[in-house]
Amino acid sequence: MGGEAAGPVPHDQHDFALWEKRVDALMILGSARGHFTVDGLRRALEDMGAQAFEDMTYYERWVAAVNENLIEAGVYSLEELGAKMEEVKARGDTYGEAQNV
Amino acid sequence: MPHDHHDHDHLSPSGHPYREDNDAPLSYWQTMEIAIRELMVEKGEFTNAEVNAQIDAMDARAPANGAQVVARAWAEPDFHAALMKDAAQATREMGFDIGPMNLVAVENTRDVHNIVVCTLCSCYPRNLLGLPPDWYKTRAYRSRTVKEPRSVLAEFGVTLPETTTVRVHDSTADMRYIVLPARPEGTQGWDQAQLAALVTRDSMIGTGLPKEPE
Structure with missing residues (x-):
């Protein structure tokens, strides 16, 4: 992307949402546990393809990359993740409701 | 007495507005974040307290750290030399521990202006500046800075002579990388706290200049 044409630099700024800070923490703690390196995250991000950079937000891409690396490292399985996500969704319709049991 | 908010449709029972982030419909990726975090805790990889401590540490890092470093480099020649030699160590x-990464300080002078970008993604000297601003991570900034830095700088209000x-x-x-901006004129004899107050975040990324003394 470096060197490609693009429009003006947008100056909007949003405060990081709690879930985004948690993704950042998952990245740092998962890396500190030795499950992946920044290169592993980078590879997952690049494998997503250019469209992901249009359609997903920054921390959406990061959580997807962290997840892919943790599954590859065998920390949990795809099945475990799927079951847990269903459990989380069943708690409520908002992040606030779903984040805690 | 609850705060005096006017739009009562958006108040929680406690009288505070709902945080927008937490009452929007739960997204797929938020669901994944919660699921990963809980699986990791269940498997003993880390605790919720460690996640919270990590977020607190992240919130505590701010451009004020970098401003302290810059002010010291302006005021103490020995520290300036140490910073230019090995900024990670200094x-x-x-x-302000950057961990195992290298940190390079690049100095602005009358003839040279430095600007920092991460064309890949968002690498940033978080130990000194906190989390990167949104624009730093945008496609526009990352694409154009390496190709047409002067026009990007102009958008940030920094117009440099052609000779720079x-x-x-x-x-x-x-x-x-961290940019060591040039010390503003008219600050002779200032102490480091006064100097640090002139150092903006953008002046350490290179998209801005320090404030002028009033």
Whole structure:
């Protein structure tokens, strides 16, 4: 992307949402546990393809990359993740409701 | 007495507005974040307290750290030399540990202006500046800074003489940059706290200049 044409630099700024800070923490703690390196995250991000950079937000891409690396490292399985996500969704319709049991 | 909010439809039972982030419909990726975090805790990889401590540490890092470093480099020639030689070590000794990464300080002078970008993604000297601003992570900034830095700088209100050399530094996962801006004129005899107040975040990324003394 470096060197490609693009429009003006947008100056909007949003405060990081709690879930985004948690993704950042998952990245740092998962890396500190030795499950992946920044290169592993980078590879997952690049494998997503250019469209992901249009359609997903920054921390959406990061959580997807962290997840892919943790599954590859065998920390949990795809099945475990799927079951847990269903459990989380069943708690409520908002992040606030779903984040805690 | 609850705060005096006017739009009562958006108040929680406690009288505070709902945080927008937490009452929007739960997204797929938020669901995944919660699921990963809980699986990791269940498997003993880390605790919720460690996640919270990590977020607190992240929130505590701010451009004020970098401003302290810059002010000290302006005021103390020995520290200036140490910073230019090995910025990771020099800032670590001030308590701003960058971990295993390299940190390079690049100095602005009358003839040279430095600007930092990460064309890959968002690498940034977080130990000194906190989390990167949104624009730093945008496609526009990352694409154009390496190609047309002067026009990007102009958008940020920095117009440099044609005779000034512009150097663009592209960060990587293990190599980060901090710009040491030029010390403003008219600050002779100022103490480091006064100097630090002139140092803006953008002046340490290179998209801005320090404030002028009033």
